[in-house]
Amino acid sequence: MKTVPRWLSLAAVSLALFAALPAFAQTSFEGLDSSTQSKGKKKKKQRKTSASSKKRAKRGRAQPDNATVAASNKETAAPASAPASDVKQAVSAPAVEAPKAEAPKKPEPIPKPAATLTFDAVDLTGKSAERQRLDVAVQQFKQQQYELAALTAYELMRDPKLLALQLDAHYVLAKSLYRMGMYHSSLGEFSKILAKGPQTKFFKNGLEWLFFISHKTTNEAVILEEIAKYSNFEFPAQFRGEFRYLLARYHFVRGKALDAIDQRGEANKSFDQVKALILTVPKSDPFYARAKYLEGLAYFREDNAQTALESMKEVVRITRPNSSKSDVEAKLDKELRQLAFMQLARTHYGHRQNRNAIYYYGKVERGGTQWLESLFESAWANYRVAQYEQSLGNLITLAAPFFRDEYFPEALILKAVIYYENCRYREARSTLEDFERIYLPVHDQLETMTKRERDSSEYYQILSDIQKKIRTSAAKGNTDAILDKILRLALSDKDFKKTNDSILELESEVDSIGKRGDTFRYSDLAKTLLEGLKTERQALVKRGGIMAKGKLETELAELKRLLTNGLRIKFETTTKEKEFLEDQLRAGGRQEIVKKYRYSVAVSDEQLYWPYEGEYWRDELGTYQYTLTKGCAERQVASGSGG
Amino acid sequence: MRLGQVAFALALFASPVFAQSSEQEAGDVSEVDKDRLGPLRERIPPVSGQAFLKKGRFEFSPSATLSMRDAFFTKYIIGGALTYHPLETLGVSLRLGYSFPVVSGNAQICTVDPVTLARTCRSPTFSQVDGRAPGQINLLGGLDLQWAPIYGKISLFAEKFLRFDLYGIGGAAAVRYAGPSPDGGSTPKTAIGGNVGLGTRFFFNPWMTLRLEVRDLIYNEQVLPIGTSSLRQQLLFELGFSFFFPTRFSES
Numbered sequence: 001m002k003t004v005p006r007w008l009s010l011a012a013v014s015l016a017l018f019a020a021l022p023a024f025a026q027t028s029f030e031g032l033d034s035s036t037q038s039k040g041k042k043k044k045k046q047r048k049t050s051a052s053s054k055k056r057a058k059r060g061r062a063q064p065d066n067a068t069v070a071a072s073n074k075e076t077a078a079p080a081s082a083p084a085s086d087v088k089q090a091v092s093a094p095a096v097e098a099p100k101a102e103a104p105k106k107p108e109p110i111p112k113p114a115a116t117l118t119f120d121a122v123d124l125t126g127k128s129a130e131r132q133r134l135d136v137a138v139q140q141f142k143q144q145q146y147e148l149a150a151l152t153a154y155e156l157m158r159d160p161k162l163l164a165l166q167l168d169a170h171y172v173l174a175k176s177l178y179r180m181g182m183y184h185s186s187l188g189e190f191s192k193i194l195a196k197g198p199q200t201k202f203f204k205n206g207l208e209w210l211f212f213i214s215h216k217t218t219n220e221a222v223i224l225e226e227i228a229k230y231s232n233f234e235f236p237a238q239f240r241g242e243f244r245y246l247l248a249r250y251h252f253v254r255g256k257a258l259d260a261i262d263q264r265g266e267a268n269k270s271f272d273q274v275k276a277l278i279l280t281v282p283k284s285d286p287f288y289a290r291a292k293y294l295e296g297l298a299y300f301r302e303d304n305a306q307t308a309l310e311s312m313k314e315v316v317r318i319t320r321p322n323s324s325k326s327d328v329e330a331k332l333d334k335e336l337r338q339l340a341f342m343q344l345a346r347t348h349y350g351h352r353q354n355r356n357a358i359y360y361y362g363k364v365e366r367g368g369t370q371w372l373e374s375l376f377e378s379a380w381a382n383y384r385v386a387q388y389e390q391s392l393g394n395l396i397t398l399a400a401p402f403f404r405d406e407y408f409p410e411a412l413i414l415k416a417v418i419y420y421e422n423c424r425y426r427e428a429r430s431t432l433e434d435f436e437r438i439y440l441p442v443h444d445q446l447e448t449m450t451k452r453e454r455d456s457s458e459y460y461q462i463l464s465d466i467q468k469k470i471r472t473s474a475a476k477g478n479t480d481a482i483l484d485k486i487l488r489l490a491l492s493d494k495d496f497k498k499t500n501d502s503i504l505e506l507e508s509e510v511d512s513i514g515k516r517g518d519t520f521r522y523s524d525l526a527k528t529l530l531e532g533l534k535t536e537r538q539a540l541v542k543r544g545g546i547m548a549k550g551k552l553e554t555e556l557a558e559l560k561r562l563l564t565n566g567l568r569i570k571f572e573t574t575t576k577e578k579e580f581l582e583d584q585l586r587a588g589g590r591q592e593i594v595k596k597y598r599y600s601v602a603v604s605d606e607q608l609y610w611p612y613e614g615e616y617w618r619d620e621l622g623t624y625q626y627t628l629t630k631g632c633a634e635r636q637v638a639s640g641s642g643g
Numbered sequence: 644m645r646l647g648q649v650a651f652a653l654a655l656f657a658s659p660v661f662a663q664s665s666e667q668e669a670g671d672v673s674e675v676d677k678d679r680l681g682p683l684r685e686r687i688p689p690v691s692g693q694a695f696l697k698k699g700r701f702e703f704s705p706s707a708t709l710s711m712r713d714a715f716f717t718k719y720i721i722g723g724a725l726t727y728h729p730l731e732t733l734g735v736s737l738r739l740g741y742s743f744p745v746v747s748g749n750a751q752i753c754t755v756d757p758v759t760l761a762r763t764c765r766s767p768t769f770s771q772v773d774g775r776a777p778g779q780i781n782l783l784g785g786l787d788l789q790w791a792p793i794y795g796k797i798s799l800f801a802e803k804f805l806r807f808d809l810y811g812i813g814g815a816a817a818v819r820y821a822g823p824s825p826d827g828g829s830t831p832k833t834a835i836g837g838n839v840g841l842g843t844r845f846f847f848n849p850w851m852t853l854r855l856e857v858r859d860l861i862y863n864e865q866v867l868p869i870g871t872s873s874l875r876q877q878l879l880f881e882l883g884f885s886f887f888f889p890t891r892f893s894e895s
Contacts, residue, residue, distance in 0.1 A: 367683030401691045609801055616692045617796075618683055 130162050137172045141179075147520045150176035154525040167193065171202045177529075178209065182513075183216045184506050188532045191226055198233055211239050214246070218505050219498040224250040241285030248277040248294050253495070259301075260550065271298045286329065289318040289336055296343060305347050312347070315340035338370040345374065349381055357381045366622050372398060375622060376408050388418045392626030400616040405481075407489045409439045409562055416569050422631035423594050425573045425580075432566045432573075439559060441482050442489075446556040449486075456545035457538070460503075463490050463548050467500075489555050496547040503540050506533055595633045690794060694806055695846040696892045697728040697791070704854055706883025708740060713877075715776035716744035720783060720879070734789035736812075742780045744821075746772060774829025777866050777875060779821040781831065785838050787814030806846045812858065813839045822865040836862025842881075850890035856881040 133156055141149035149172060156162050156169035174189035190213070194206045207230060214220040227243060228250045235243040255270030275298050281291040296311030319333040319340070345360035361378035364370050375394040382391035391414065397403070398411050412435035419428035449462060466483045491497045510533050513526050520526055580593045603609045610617075612624055708720035722740025729735070746769055753764040773779070791810035798804055815837055822832035840858030847853065860877040 365682075367687075402687045608798070610796070610798065611804055613694060613804075614692055615690060615694045615796075615806075618687050618689050621683065621687075 130165055133162070134165050134168055137169060141172055141176055146176040146179045147516060150180065151520060151523055151525055167196065167200060167202060174209065178213065182509050182529070183213050184222070184509050184533060184536055185529045187213050187222060188536065194226065194230065204236065208236055208239065211242060218501040220246065221253070221498060222502055224253065241281050241287045244277050244281050245287035245291045248274045248291060251277065252294050252298065271301060274298045289315050289333065292318070293336055293340060300343065300347060305351055309344060309347055312340045312344045334365065335369065338364050338368050342370050342374060345377065349377065354381045354384045371622070372403060372406055376411055379411070379414055383414060383418060388422060389626045389628055392418055393624035396612060396624040396626060397621050400621060402616070405484055405488055407485055407492055409435065409559060413562055413565055416566070420569055420573055422628055423633070424631065425577045428573050429570060432570050435566050436563070440563070442485050443556065443559045443563060445482050445486060446552055446559065450553050450556055456549055457541045458545065459548040459552070460541045460545035463487060490548050490551050493547060493551040496544060496551055499540055499544040499547060503537060503544060506537050506540065509533060592633055594630045596630045597628055599627050599629055601627065693794065695849060696731060697734065697887070698731040700728055700892060701888045702726040702728065702734070702885045703888065704883045704885040706854065706881045708879050708881040711878040711880055713747040713749065713778060715747055715750045715772055716778045717747045718742045718744050718780050722783065726789060732791050734791065736787045736789055738785045738787065740783040742783060744779045744781070750776065774821055774823045775867055777864050777873065778877060779829065780818055780877070781821060782819035783816065785814055785816035787812045787838055808844050810842050811840070812842060813837070816860055816862065818860065818862045820864060823867045823869055825869055832865055834862040834864055836860060844885060849892065850887045852885040854883045854885050
């Protein structure tokens with residue numbers, strides 16, 4: 001056996017130590033945002049960390065050390081309130097960055113003594129006074145004094161002497177705002193940090209924080225534009241699926257907007273992007289189902305029904321209830337599953353495959369967000385296959401007092417048409433009268449709202465006023481039915497609803513500043529934040545206004561069409577009644593316009609028969625079948641299918 | 644039978660919880676469970692557009708009451724109750740009844756022939772038990788609180804359908820009865836007691852119902868020997884019609 005020379009073993013030990021150090025540093029600096037600017041400093045700090053990591057808890061705030069910086073960064077990378085997945089992501093993320101922390105080889109310049117006496121006296125860390133001031137902010141953040149941390153960081157940012165640490169301070173500010181629940185303000189600050197470019201040290205972490213924020217805000221779309229700005233950069237692996245999905249959503253929304261202004265070519269490009277991006281989302285990714293849903297919609301737009309159906313079926317397969325999913329995941333899956341069923345039904349309905357459509361409408365969860373829509377659309381599908389009784393049954397549910405304020409004007413038209421088809425002219429006319437009584441005022445109100453040329457944000461303002469008015473009058477137990485209907489109508493546009501939610505969220509963030517302590521409330525930071533929020537609100541209001549305007553105008557046109565159709569049916573009904581009366585006169589009064597149908601209330605073994613007598617029982621909703629006891633004289637039964 | 648409120652449903656459906664969870668896992672939930680678990684439950688009351696509402700209405704209810712399980716006197720009570728319903732589930736009622744006590748079939752006077760030792764029994768005459776036997780109620784009054792948490796409907800052979808409510812009552816009662824007199828015979832006495840009971844109404848139309856009630860009247864009655872008293876529990880079965888005023892109602 002050969003003996004190893006002493007010098008060689010020493011060298012080996014040194015090498016091993018050298019190799020081990022970065023690994024240690026990596027652990028200590030978990031979560032620390034690696035910097036390209038201060039790499040030289042970091043090397044030294046990492047070594048210190050090993051010695052001081054246990055002591056740091058005992059030290060006062062006046063003596064922050066580097067270990068504190070590291071610890072706080074570790075903590076912030078995994079926000080306490082962020083979802084569990086975020087925590088995982090954050091903890092593992094720094095592993096990628098850690099090598100940067102140990103990259104510098106140059107000896108670190110000896111730090112200058114602190115400028116103040118106080119710091120001179122206690123500075124055992126060898127840090128600059130500037131760094132110590134930053135450490136104060138970090139320490140405050142670590143001690144969950146987020147307001148103070150934000151104020152300190154903001155002060156540092158504005159200090160021209162601290163240019164080198166401005167970004168660090170900015171990062172602390174953005175994180176503090178997040179922890180204070182001021183997600184929009186935090187997003188604003190992170191946007192500014194990201195805007196400094198990918199070469200800056202907080203770029204990658206900033207991107208991660210975008211996702212954290214999107215998980216907290218009511219509308220994840222608020223970060224879409226930010227995401228789109230950095231679409232060419234590599235996102236952290238944990239967020240890649242989410243990133244691609246969000247980017248696809250961004251293109252989807254863009255494509256829809258382009259479609260709305262008839263720019264088909266550009267819209268096609270956007271939708272192609274959607275499809276391409278979705279192909280890159282792996283099947284195992286939690287965002288796969290949502291991505292597939294978008295893909296289905298993109299194919300549906302192209303009228304590629306077969307592929308659209310396949311995508312939607314895939315969504316249904318993936319979102320099958322599964323006990324291994326968390327509550328949040330299960331809830332999201334459930335909602336998506338309902339949407340997929342609706343889309344499957346609509347695609348079939350669009351291709352006149354009515355029974356398939358009815359099958360999928362029937363799959364929509366009872367009482368869920370899509371349920372009433374599904375009942376209404378299913379009523380049309382049933383009408384098409386002459387299942388009038390089922391169709392009218394669905395409309396009974398829609399007429400229940402619980403859903404009185406839901407906006408389904410066409411339901412009454414459908415009801416009138418079915419009565420008309422079954423020679424029940426009196427009922428048809430009475431239904432049309434109901435329709436006019438309810439919806440003519442809505443039409444008039446909509447026309448008043450839309451006929452004047454207004455700035456788009458004014459539209460939002462009108463709806464916002466209605467919203468406030470309804471809220472106040474609801475508290476008094478007295479709501480304006482027409483205004484309520486108009487608001488619900490506008491909110492039935494999902495994009496508008498989300499934008500509205502964002503605006504409300506933003507307003508509550510503005511209000512939250514007023515509720516904070518005087519130090520924060522009257523600070524320059526608060527003023528700046530308020531200004532930022534105001535600007536963001538204006539942008540959102542403008543966007544919401546455009547959506548509201550579009551929605552209200554579309555609905556006005558639709559209501560006009562329905563009113564015209566109503567008049568047509570009325571005219572047809574009157575003509576039929578006249579013809580019948582003439583026939584009756586000719587027959588000497590012996591001719592019957594309607595006759596009693598044969599009907600049975602028998603139900604299958606799995607069902608129970610309860611007559612509907614004007615009372616709505618919750619567990620009966622959605623199960624009604626109307627019994628047409630009389631109808632056209634030439635028919636024997638109500639429905640073509642025999643009921 | 645379906646019930647509009649939670650209590651019964653919870654009791655009835657308490658057992659299949661385990662089965663439901665596995666069904667849910669399979670994504671297969673029965674229609675009944677859908678109502679119990681589904682999102683409609685969170686935002687919609689069990690019934691709306693009710694065929695009958697009581698809130699803000701007066702209920703006048705003439706009734707006939709029969710006492711049950713009487714040892715000495717069977718009471719036939721003619722009376723009525725006036726109830727006001729400030730809430731759908733809550734009512735305050737004032738009741739009054741005039742009673743006709745007759746000797747109960749259970750009451751027997753038995754004698755033993757000293758010679759033959761044969762035992763013969765016969766029903767006593769009214770005067771024989773007057774003031775001597777307890778439970779000789781003449782007049783009844785009471786102030787009750789009514790709680791009607793259950794509204795439901797029932798199917799009779801899948802042909803006829805009836806709506807009903809179930810209520811519980813409790814309150815104070817004043818009882819005028821014939822107590823023992825030191826001179827023999829009876830003397831009128833008054834006692835304060837309480838009422839607890841259960842009742843149901845079957846709704847015929849928006850203003851008329853059939854009312855059935857079982858009540859336990861509890862009061863302290865003076866009995867022989869003079870100066871002693873005993874706690875009596877008198878079960879009463881009441882049958883009556885109720886008329887609601889105003890005759891129309893609107894769902895708020």
